[in-house]
Amino acid sequence: MPREGLSMILGGPQGAGVETSMTVLARALARRGYGVIADREYFSNITGRHSYIHMYVSAKSLPRSLRYPVDILAAMDAETVFTHIDDLGERGYVIYDTGVLQKKLDEIPSMEDVTKNRVREELRRLGVEPVVEDVLNFLRDSKGAGIIGISFADVLKTLMTKHKVDPRRASRYVSGIIVSAVAVLLGLDEESIRWSFSIQFAGREDLVAQNMDVLKFVEERMRSFRGVASLEKPSNSYSKLMVATGNDVVAMGKIVGGLRYQSYYPITPAADESFTIEKYEFSEVDGVSVGPIIVMQTEDEIAAICSAIGAALTGARSATATSGPGFDLMVEGLSWAGANEVPVVITYYQRGGPSTGQPTRGSQSDLFNALFAGHGEFARVVIASGDHEEAFYDAIEAFNIAERFQVPVIHLLDKFLANTVKTVPLPDLNKVKIFRGDISSGGLNYKRFDLSKLISPRAFLGTPDTVMWYAGDEHDELGHIVEDPENRVSMYSKRIEKMDLILRELPPERKFSLHGIDKPDFLVVGWGSVKGVALDALETLEKDGLKGAYLNLKLLWPFPLDDVSKILSSVSLDRVIAVEHSYGVQIARLISMGTGMRIRKTVAKFTGRPITLDELVDALKRILLNNVDRVVLKHGA
């Protein structure tokens, strides 16, 4: 029977093409109206370590969370089989390369010792020999899995021969094998795959043809499995969908928002955003020029923030993008921006810390760094996005807030969002506005820091007949250094009082969104990448009669304490559960700081892997039904 949705893992060594497999499949599925979400898990490594795609496809909706166990495990290599033994569900399918059937666990050097030892232990416990074949047999026997062996070598040899491809290039077609095998299982039509390949290999008809042959060869080898894991007809009604990572979506938002200067120093998982922007540094469409956007790779993150601030002073919408280690280096500049009321945007993608930590894994552990790093007191705004769609609009709104209130804005995201490919509806730009704030035309008597208003009208460096001064030192209305205590109090207060103004002026939908049941029995609180999985968990729990709501916090600073207090008061405090990808679940502490309400129930995950639906449902149940206080999640290889 066709399924409503389907989970899979595509795994292989880094550099072997799992990412290509993902993109081709996701695009082909979208083409047919399916919703897709795909998380990329990879090491801080360029070639050889185990990487995998965890993907969910839905016929019913645009999916927003991942789930275990999976229906399909497509393995390019032996390591994938060993690593994911626990991840396959009942009656799932394993695609593997018959060439590795006899491979032993100990023959896999790229696998970390701790992992290897754990797997070895587990296999010993299960009474399974640490050999691929035995593991596959075990999966077949214990889970009723369909085990589908394909001789990769054989497929590739056939291909090489037919197309006279240099055998040294054979490995490039492995991704095609994975795409093909999955397509066959799902019963995906050939046309969608061909179309997707043709976008992937734009201008390389030969590659498209070769990969379509791979599909043919694979199909021949697994004919009996055609459509065994087919999906329902999609019920989505979108006529267009975007297939994009969070990095891409934010890049698009920034460009629509009027970005004109983007600085960056390469860092995972932020750098791809700047690459995307660079591709669109200048466009001519319908006779309209969009740009130029100067994308500047700086010598470090200090220069990234400082040059972005400099650019902002000229009136250009300016931003930088980074992750934790880079943000640390930006903090002194941020404090200058605060002191000088500069509208600059920092897109901050969290990854696993502390220090280099797990640079290619996800985390939400930098909340307090974003809120509080930087010496001295000054106004800043920190916003977070719950998913790709929010991120697009928030990327624009970040500039609006920055310019309206003349404050630095931190747009706090994470690696999960950055690297996750999703099907996203097209944005509606009619809903979008650009607010540039109070702009002055300057003149001879221009005072950049006019004390008569909370927001002093801003002229730009370069405004005709206008000069102005900026100083990190406390300054007078002209921007000259002044240490007088009364001026100090006025200027200092002016800058900080903007926080109240921001809280007053931003509409509720910019501060939070509340989802689920109207009068809930319990309330889940979170921010950022918790949203998708929390919403799906609520739906699942509702089926079990557990009626909850989800509070998605978007404006993290200034903290909307009144709204949050009100919402939290509607539920007994021990039915409030904070969820975060961190150890400390800082959002609970932030709420306590603002409202005095101490949330004691928490769900934490800090393996670097995203929270999946199954484990969150389970955790919430334990908390709600078994009165557990804290659950630490660990699912995912």
Next chain:
Amino acid sequence: MPREGLSMILGGPQGAGVETSMTVLARALARRGYGVIADREYFSNITGRHSYIHMYVSAKSLPRSLRYPVDILAAMDAETVFTHIDDLGERGYVIYDTGVLQKKLDEIPSMEDVTKNRVREELRRLGVEPVVEDVLNFLRDSKGAGIIGISFADVLKTLMTKHKVDPRRASRYVSGIIVSAVAVLLGLDEESIRWSFSIQFAGREDLVAQNMDVLKFVEERMRSFRGVASLEKPSNSYSKLMVATGNDVVAMGKIVGGLRYQSYYPITPAADESFTIEKYEFSEVDGVSVGPIIVMQTEDEIAAICSAIGAALTGARSATATSGPGFDLMVEGLSWAGANEVPVVITYYQRGGPSTGQPTRGSQSDLFNALFAGHGEFARVVIASGDHEEAFYDAIEAFNIAERFQVPVIHLLDKFLANTVKTVPLPDLNKVKIFRGDISSGGLNYKRFDLSKLISPRAFLGTPDTVMWYAGDEHDELGHIVEDPENRVSMYSKRIEKMDLILRELPPERKFSLHGIDKPDFLVVGWGSVKGVALDALETLEKDGLKGAYLNLKLLWPFPLDDVSKILSSVSLDRVIAVEHSYGVQIARLISMGTGMRIRKTVAKFTGRPITLDELVDALKRILLNNVDRVVLKHGA
């Protein structure tokens, strides 16, 4: 009648010697058993801007707070007179240079326009001409002030002639005039002054003799005022006292604590600490070698923290000292230290922010920066000192905590402490212990991050027959990079769980001190430099029947929430008042975050000048008696 205590301001242009006047006077007073506290106020400027010493001398105790109005205003120049018109108390004394009698306010270029305009306004309101003479007359008439003019030129000429000093060096003796005039008013004996000069100008007998002549010449010119402001016989029983700044005291503490590597990049108000340490980089006493301490001026603060961490890895007790802008740059390194469990100490002197802010003024606005800056979650300890004495012992304890628990420790101080000269009792080193924590002798199978203990025994780089690895990436027990999720959970948790251990193991006196009445009617809460003035305010208020206590928080992170909750619960929450040199009074937020108790009564000061006794007493009264919620203090030029 002799006084119990006496306040004064000594003012003049930066570079003209007010600081020398202060030191000479303070030392002479200490010599006679008086207690002294002297705050230094100065601009971020080397020569010419207005600087002044605000000093309190006590015959009864070692004073711990400053107070307005003052009994003596000793002015080297006209600017001092104009700037401090409000500061003189009833029947106080003004010492001034008759050479500036006709000086007009508008003839003082070094005075900031905003200040000048304000003073002009005030004089207009008072109906006083903006001329020194008129201001002095006004002070005499309105406050009954004793106005004492000395022709500085005359004194100096007499001196030049007698000693054949080059007239271009005349300005060097102005500080002597101020010392002398104050000494005469106080009726201080000549011997103590001579002794103090002889220490100030060690090895320069000529200078001592010349300055003693200045004393003579000044005395001749103000004979009628001899002893008019005399102090009671001191009732202190100390036979030895230290006269030192906070910077010096911390330097001594660090040296006693076993400091062996100190890095720094020059920054106010931290750099003087490193200068003092450098003076004592190596000592030989009683055949014992103390040192060597390598004091390294690095190229920036990033190198300062990184090199200190490097030194710590070799087993040397290592530290760095900085203030806000420098700390911002250290944060990425701090996160590495957290990830690698490195015992390193950062002495963090807060100054006025944001950005360059008011670099020579005081503040407590960096609390959250110290607590939360740095990406990722890791254990750190933040301690604060309420006064010079605490700072000495805390400087030692910082190393003990760092090494016992293998964590970076931030010793959070401020400019007030750094630059304030105080009479301090000698420390008792019999009370001091050195805890180096669990040290391993390494060996072939050494594992730096042994997971079998919360605190893995530490071997040093260089330990014979031992090798080890450190990595900012998540690592295994050996220190090699590992991304395995289960190892991640163990290592990550191990590092953070130390916070609980620290809370359990540190004794209460390291966490806080509670002062004042046993069952108080109200509780003042603060940390750092609030202590002295808060304690004095409580004493004053007690005389008015207001019985309070002061909670001096010392361990700021991990936050001792249980202790604080308990203490706060003993008083109704609206009788709890948080006091801080900041706008936001973050300590209240920190308490709310930890305990859920929201303190709504606050006293804030953010002019960059220290809270004085008079204004704090007044503010507390308004809060306690008039039910005011927040008082912003502004006293001080």
Next chain:
Amino acid sequence: MVPRSYKTDLWIDWCPGCGNFGILTAVVKAFEELGLDPSKTVIVSGIGCSSKIPHFVNVNGVHTIHGRAIAFATGIKLANPELTVVVHGGDGDLLGIGAGHFVTLGRRNLDIVVIMHNNGVYGLTKGQASPTLPMGVKTKALVKPNIQQALNPIALAISAGYTFVARGYAFDSEHLKNLIKMAIEHKGAAFIDVLQPCVTFNDVFTAEYYRKRVYKLDEQPEWNPVAEKPEERVEKMIKAIEKSFEWGERIPIGIFYIDKTQSTLEERYSQRIPLYPSIHPAKSNITRDVDKPLIDNNMFEKIFKEYIVDVEHI
């Protein structure tokens, strides 16, 4: 352009006799003679005594953080290439904490001028050794003689890729003014090392010291520091670096090196984006109909077509 004085009327709080006064005079005179439009001119500085200079000049002033003036200036110049951007900083600012940015500007050849107030000390923090103070020298405020060696700013700048490298002396304002004018007129990254006596903390490298020693390269008939053709570059560079090691009884000031053969960063951007720099970030539209984004739904689909899938149900 409304005429303004190039000096503000603020009180200048440098120590009497400080070399910075000479530099200020030269800057103001250079701006005046070039007739720079104050509203199109920006002085960007770091932190230090020297970095207070923007407040004293009546053009736009951006007084930033310690060591980062070049980074701020980079954003300002790229976002609005119409502006004349001059960076001022101390030797600590530019070669201590800021050395990384200093080196990087060389390899960008962005069209800005960097003027270094070289006083051998950290003035504003009270006289610690700066990276240009020679080893073993004990200036007034040092506890011990300087333990680190001096950098050679000229050699460093040339090695890093600056295309205009000169040295001036603070108290020869006329000569310095001319250097500044040439540096501003030069297209590309320009660096002027200005010997600047600090009367308060540097009692070794005093005005007296320099007065006796400085001599002008431009008065040496054989001195030609300009590389007009690519093949002259290495030779001129090497000569200039060699000359920069002359430091003792005689200290050369003037132009060490000019390279006219290199493209500027702005020029390279304009090769990528033809409208740049005439249309630039600070002067380009981002909205339509007052408050709507320039990009509408239709344009969005065209621009980002590679992300967009036309769904075809089958």
Next chain:
Amino acid sequence: MVPRSYKTDLWIDWCPGCGNFGILTAVVKAFEELGLDPSKTVIVSGIGCSSKIPHFVNVNGVHTIHGRAIAFATGIKLANPELTVVVHGGDGDLLGIGAGHFVTLGRRNLDIVVIMHNNGVYGLTKGQASPTLPMGVKTKALVKPNIQQALNPIALAISAGYTFVARGYAFDSEHLKNLIKMAIEHKGAAFIDVLQPCVTFNDVFTAEYYRKRVYKLDEQPEWNPVAEKPEERVEKMIKAIEKSFEWGERIPIGIFYIDKTQSTLEERYSQRIPLYPSIHPAKSNITRDVDKPLIDNNMFEKIFKEYIVDVEHI
């Protein structure tokens, strides 16, 4: 000293064919031949593909943060001068984000060795241009050709004050090994620029490219890069810098410059503190009677006497 293999048995996760393998071989061989005591040897690295190297060598390894290895190494070496300290970093690590520390080490002449893995790209972040990639070059992962110029690491190191400056080639391990040995034996700051093919991202400066072009300076009979006497310094430096601009059909490897005339930072400290370095921070007592501070009340008063006032009531 217990004998150990100089290689760990970790799997090396560089791309097959990466130049880093050649460097690793040279390092291990050099350590072996010098018979370094692993427990007295420390490799300090930044972040990047190259910076993973400490994990593969069986001596102490400190894998730090991006760009700061030199700063960490400085603290390690000063606190325990008995250790042999070798820094490894990428070209981005050492000349991009770390350029300030790189320059500063030169003016300190601290006795450590810096080995730069020069692959023209930011390997670990997937192939962006590094500061050594020439302008206009478009390696695989770049969206547009490189818009910034290349630094000349050799010229920069010499200008900054390094006293040993050489270039090696990753796939000539034998030659590189010898350079590393000499650098370790040299007293003072040593720098080796290693040309390192990145098979994954740099499709321009490949092994093929270098193989055809590199030639050895040590095989040139007229080449003598050693300054034995102070008066030879400038001449040798200039020659070395000139040589460093040779980059095209022929690329010199080998020693560019050795300066034997400069004191090291450690030596200068020992002039101030005679017991140093034999007694040093990592090897000096801080306690007495197990847990009492070395300084007791009596010593305290003697050491800090200038702060202490004997109160004399009159």
